[in-house]
Amino acid sequence: MRMYDIIEKKRDGKELTEEEIFFFINGYTKGDIPDYQVSALLMAIYFQDMTEKERATLTKTMVESGDQIDLSQINGIKVDKHSTGGVGDTTTLVLAPLVASVGAPVAKMSGRGLGHTGGTIDKLESVPGFHTEITNEEFIDLVNKNKVSVIGQTGNLTPADKKLYSLRDVTATVNSIPLIASSIMSKKIASGADAIVLDVKTGAGAFMKDLDDAKALAKAMVSIGNQVGRNTMAVISDMSQPLGLAIGNSLEVKEAIDTLQGKGPEDLTELCLVLGSQMVVLAEKANTIEDARKMLEENLSNGKALEHFKTFLASQGGDATVVDNVELLPKASQQIEVLADQAGTIKTIIADGVGTAAMMLGAGRATKESEIDLAAGIMLHKKVGDAVQEGEALLTLHTNTDNVDSVVKLIKDSIVITKENVEAPTLIYDMITE
Numbered sequence: 001m002r003m004y005d006i007i008e009k010k011r012d013g014k015e016l017t018e019e020e021i022f023f024f025i026n027g028y029t030k031g032d033i034p035d036y037q038v039s040a041l042l043m044a045i046y047f048q049d050m051t052e053k054e055r056a057t058l059t060k061t062m063v064e065s066g067d068q069i070d071l072s073q074i075n076g077i078k079v080d081k082h083s084t085g086g087v088g089d090t091t092t093l094v095l096a097p098l099v100a101s102v103g104a105p106v107a108k109m110s111g112r113g114l115g116h117t118g119g120t121i122d123k124l125e126s127v128p129g130f131h132t133e134i135t136n137e138e139f140i141d142l143v144n145k146n147k148v149s150v151i152g153q154t155g156n157l158t159p160a161d162k163k164l165y166s167l168r169d170v171t172a173t174v175n176s177i178p179l180i181a182s183s184i185m186s187k188k189i190a191s192g193a194d195a196i197v198l199d200v201k202t203g204a205g206a207f208m209k210d211l212d213d214a215k216a217l218a219k220a221m222v223s224i225g226n227q228v229g230r231n232t233m234a235v236i237s238d239m240s241q242p243l244g245l246a247i248g249n250s251l252e253v254k255e256a257i258d259t260l261q262g263k264g265p266e267d268l269t270e271l272c273l274v275l276g277s278q279m280v281v282l283a284e285k286a287n288t289i290e291d292a293r294k295m296l297e298e299n300l301s302n303g304k305a306l307e308h309f310k311t312f313l314a315s316q317g318g319d320a321t322v323v324d325n326v327e328l329l330p331k332a333s334q335q336i337e338v339l340a341d342q343a344g345t346i347k348t349i350i351a352d353g354v355g356t357a358a359m360m361l362g363a364g365r366a367t368k369e370s371e372i373d374l375a376a377g378i379m380l381h382k383k384v385g386d387a388v389q390e391g392e393a394l395l396t397l398h399t400n401t402d403n404v405d406s407v408v409k410l411i412k413d414s415i416v417i418t419k420e421n422v423e424a425p426t427l428i429y430d431m432i433t434e
């Protein structure tokens with residue numbers, strides 16, 4: 001078999017066989033096939049697309065290129081949730097203890113990563129003492145005992161994806177549905193999930209800005225998951241404005257605590273109930289979405305979800321008293337309000353603009369080497385559709401730095417106030433199950 005023929009075949013729009021996909025992935029991972037030939041194939045895939053069968057084969061082969069996490073010692077069906085990323089997305093912090101509180105096991109492998117705020121692990125590390133450096137045995141024991149645990153990335157997962165992603169980054173081939181879908185799904189499958197709920201975001205703060213692109217990506221991922229024997233569904237949700245009110249690490253932990261007490265922002269609460277109900281049904285802890293939702297709502301109001309969060313934090317070294325006393329979380333030295341220049345209704349809060357502003361305050365990493373300020377971030381006081389008076393606070397900056405002029409400018413450019421009537425945006429656009 002020759003790489004040249006595989007490139008030519010895809011260039012001409014033909015379907016690659018399993019053997020051809022194995023040959024290219026394994027050859028590239030081992031270093032036998034050079035970057036320039038793989039670059040050419042990636043560009044051919046970018047223009048010619050892949051069939052559903054090719055996408056599933058590509059994903060399976062990437063999974064098999066490295067280690068796979070074995071969660072078989074955990075009782076029950078392990079359902080993982082994956083979000084395609086956005087601004088101030090506090091859902092994982094809420095969903096992990098909430099879903100666990102109705103008996104569905106949550107075995108979460110998470111990372112730090114780059115972005116507007118830290119990853120789930122950074123956020124959780126705002127809780128003094130909390131850590132995710134635990135052994136695989138401890139991780140499995142904790143999920144069996146408490147139904148929830150979060151572990152840092154371990155093992156050599158999907159090395160093929162790591163190499164391909166770096167190459168795509170420098171060859172203008174990141175933005176390809178079959179390549180994105182196989183990249184995301186290979187990582188989820190290698191981390192051991194039996195079933196997967198995807199939260200595909202759309203809007204200004206999302207990877208897929210356009211609703212049709214978000215749907216196409218969701219369909220591609222659901223098809224891959226189901227073809228490789230993992231029950232998979234996707235929710236398409238709004239990321240035109242940030243989710244909830246908090247953007248920042250310790251601010252989002254506080255927001256999660258509020259939400260777990262049933263006092264959280266409406267949009268964050270609703271999205272967690274929608275995603276959580278799907279997870280509970282896939283875990284076979286309820287027969288219908290309606291039953292699952294009722295169970296989750298009950299545990300938000302009776303304190304059980306919050307109790308699970310405390311147990312989860314304490315069992316990984318965290319000071320669980322922060323839940324009852326949020327003053328113990330890292331706090332910025334300054335709180336600076338940004339005021340509205342005019343009265344009216346909020347028309348737009350551009351999610352990536354506000355997200356970048358939070359990152360400039362230190363809430364996220366611009367490069368792998370950047371340090372995160374766990375206390376830094378933004379608390380919104382208004383969302384799209386809300387009325388505002390002239391001089392009223394739109395949001396509060398939480399900062400340990402003095403010069404916030406460029407941050408304030410970016411925020412003012414990201415928030416539009418109008419005299420017209422504005423409706424709050426749709427939160428859930430679609431559900432994709434096949």
Ligand code: URA
Binds near residue numbers: 179180181183
């Ligand atoms: N996130 C991923 O993990 N892979 C992609 O290709 C794009 C986004």
Ligand code: CA
Binds near residue numbers: 244
């Ligand atoms: Ca939030």
